Amino acid sequence: MTQAAIAIGVLFSVDGPYGHVSRSMLNGAMLAVDEWNSNAKAPLRLVPVVANPGGELQRYARLCQDMLAQGLQHVVGCYTSSSRKEIIPQFEKADALLWYPTHYEGFECSSNVIYTGPVANQHLLPLADYMMEHHGRNAFCVGSNYIWAWENNRILRERLAAAHGRVTAERYFAVGETDFAQVIQAIIKARPAFVFNTLIGVSSYCFLRDFRAACIASGIDQPAVIPVASCTLSEPELEAIGEAAADGHITASVYFSSIEGAENARFVTSYAERYPDGPVACADAEAAYIAVRLLALSLVEARGCTDVDTIKRAVAQVRMAAPQGPVHVDPETLHAALTPRIGRSRKDMGFDILAQAAGPVRPDPYLIWNSPRFWTMGAPPVLRVAS
Amino acid sequence: MRGARVVQNFRGQRGVLWGGAGTSVDILEASLARLGMTLARPAEIDPQDIDAHRDVLLIDGDSPLDATMEGPSGSLLSLAPAIGLVGVEAPSRLKALMDLGVTAFLRKPVHAAAVYAALFLAVNSYNRLRALELDLVEHELRRRGRRAVLKAVVRLMQTTGIDDDEAYAELRRESMRRRMSIEACAAELVAGASSSSADLKTPDLKKWA
Numbered sequence A: 001m002t003q004a005a006i007a008i009g010v011l012f013s014v015d016g017p018y019g020h021v022s023r024s025m026l027n028g029a030m031l032a033v034d035e036w037n038s039n040a041k042a043p044l045r046l047v048p049v050v051a052n053p054g055g056e057l058q059r060y061a062r063l064c065q066d067m068l069a070q071g072l073q074h075v076v077g078c079y080t081s082s083s084r085k086e087i088i089p090q091f092e093k094a095d096a097l098l099w100y101p102t103h104y105e106g107f108e109c110s111s112n113v114i115y116t117g118p119v120a121n122q123h124l125l126p127l128a129d130y131m132m133e134h135h136g137r138n139a140f141c142v143g144s145n146y147i148w149a150w151e152n153n154r155i156l157r158e159r160l161a162a163a164h165g166r167v168t169a170e171r172y173f174a175v176g177e178t179d180f181a182q183v184i185q186a187i188i189k190a191r192p193a194f195v196f197n198t199l200i201g202v203s204s205y206c207f208l209r210d211f212r213a214a215c216i217a218s219g220i221d222q223p224a225v226i227p228v229a230s231c232t233l234s235e236p237e238l239e240a241i242g243e244a245a246a247d248g249h250i251t252a253s254v255y256f257s258s259i260e261g262a263e264n265a266r267f268v269t270s271y272a273e274r275y276p277d278g279p280v281a282c283a284d285a286e287a288a289y290i291a292v293r294l295l296a297l298s299l300v301e302a303r304g305c306t307d308v309d310t311i312k313r314a315v316a317q318v319r320m321a322a323p324q325g326p327v328h329v330d331p332e333t334l335h336a337a338l339t340p341r342i343g344r345s346r347k348d349m350g351f352d353i354l355a356q357a358a359g360p361v362r363p364d365p366y367l368i369w370n371s372p373r374f375w376t377m378g379a380p381p382v383l384r385v386a387s
Numbered sequence B: 001m002r003g004a005r006v007v008q009n010f011r012g013q014r015g016v017l018w019g020g021a022g023t024s025v026d027i028l029e030a031s032l033a034r035l036g037m038t039l040a041r042p043a044e045i046d047p048q049d050i051d052a053h054r055d056v057l058l059i060d061g062d063s064p065l066d067a068t069m070e071g072p073s074g075s076l077l078s079l080a081p082a083i084g085l086v087g088v089e090a091p092s093r094l095k096a097l098m099d100l101g102v103t104a105f106l107r108k109p110v111h112a113a114a115v116y117a118a119l120f121l122a123v124n125s126y127n128r129l130r131a132l133e134l135d136l137v138e139h140e141l142r143r144r145g146r147r148a149v150l151k152a153v154v155r156l157m158q159t160t161g162i163d164d165d166e167a168y169a170e171l172r173r174e175s176m177r178r179r180m181s182i183e184a185c186a187a188e189l190v191a192g193a194s195s196s197s198a199d200l201k202t203p204d205l206k207k208w209a
Helices: A020-040 A057-069 A083-092 A126-132 A147-162 A180-188 A202-217 A234-240 A260-274 A281-300 A307-316 B024-033 B091-099 B112-160 B164-178 B182-195 B198-199
Strands: A004-011 A044-051 A073-079 A099-101 A113-115 A138-144 A166-173 A193-196 A229-230 A250-253 A319-324 A325-330 A335-337 A341-345 A351-357 B015-020 B038-042 B055-060 B081-088 B103-106
Touching: A004 A057, A004 A281, A020 A044, A020 A234, A020 A260, A044 A057, A044 A281, A044 B081, A057 A073, A057 A083, A073 A281, A083 A099, A083 A113, A083 A147, A083 A250, A099 A281, A099 A307, A113 A281, A113 A319, A126 A147, A126 A166, A126 A250, A126 A341, A126 A351, A138 A147, A138 A180, A138 B038, A147 A166, A147 A193, A147 B103, A147 B164, A166 B024, A180 A202, A193 A202, A202 A229, A202 A234, A260 A281, A281 A307, A281 A319, A281 A325, B024 B038, B055 B112, B081 B112, B103 B112, B112 B164, B112 B182, B164 B182
Parallel strands: A004 A044, A004 A073, A073 A099, A099 A113, A138 A166, A138 A193, A193 A229, A229 A250, B015 B038, B015 B055, B055 B081, B081 B103
Antiparallel strands: A250 A341, A319 A325, A325 A335, A341 A351
């Protein structure tokens, strides 16, 4: 039997400020391609066309334009929301499909994007509930100055306010910033129940290292007294942070490499064999793996037809046994139903899973089932007599 | 300003499409469904049933417009928050939509990614403007009532010999006791005093009660 060859774009910034995470995503995508193509019985072969925008928005647009001009109808790629927003108009114009494989802040449902990463009701809301139950109700927010941090902080503020908690402060820094001395002193002085970290890439690693060092210098057991929570921290990032500050961070994710189960064991082993020099398997790698595999299964379901409408109908029919457990795509929102988990990082660069949902949770990108009708104001500041 | 709380979640609300038979609704309907909303056409509902807290009008500017959607007398707004669906960007059509009180525009063909932002702007601008309109009505009523306040203060001064500050304070206390605005209280007192000359000579305001 002759296998049809279908070209797919793979677009990740393996250089630049979030190159570390993107490398994991590229690895996950390429592992899925290789596994698929190694199956001689598969009715079609995937031919990856790989490009690296290096974290520059203009290069995303140019490289994407090249891919679509070549006739590619399916591209797996992007990490930041700004890069996704930059290229969505091109996909809409060409009526092609972007398979977006990472967590994001939601409030989007493009009919030319399949979203295989989690949205707030699958990461941030479970995290907020966990932190309030186990650590306290006031948070200090530190984030990179872009939409991911702004919107997640708003949702957290709302969730805390609903439980009579509050966000003590929100501080934003340019992507790539590495000097956090001032905010670290402010956090130590404020003593919040926890820090909510929406910094990305090198900024996050520097902050976590410096915060741990400052807490040690002040005699504070940071993981126990002021834990840092996030929706992004993954296994390869723990390696980038370094052993001295890698442990004790709370993370919400739909995937940790420590998940038990045959499918994940197979995925982790294959991943380690293919990438012996690392980085290790993580949520971003799994999301990209899921995206490519869902695409391949949808192409089979559509009998090799690459037409976007046909594939969107097909993907709704696909049920996939992913490393994290069962995954399917919600036809109404084109977002994946995924299983939320809460993990705590260890010194050996893995995560202990502290809690997990019973099964896949339906995506709610506009939080229509998980937010109040009215905008919630933060709690009023506590006033003290100044003199 | 009255409390115009910002609405961010539109679940359970209803879009009412005021458009020509040819208006394409597929993307609009699917986009509203993702936001937890339904879409109805005027033929399916009773216009008297339009509720500004539940409904959002989607008015197609390329169709003939009528006064059915106009808001209460004296208001610049429509019956409910309204989005103008803009095909032809001619000033006459944009003005016609604006005259009906739309507070946001949505370009045709409708782009799914623009629906939430248009809805957010339409509903919240409507609520803010409506609150301002109600504030203005109230302020206008009070402004008209100032004449009665002046009259009541002058009469109190004349009948009791107190100065204007004391007279105003007395009037204010009386309005609070009666749980009404100072203007309405003054109007009642002045009207009562006009009908009974004896009251004007009474030094104790409580006797006016």
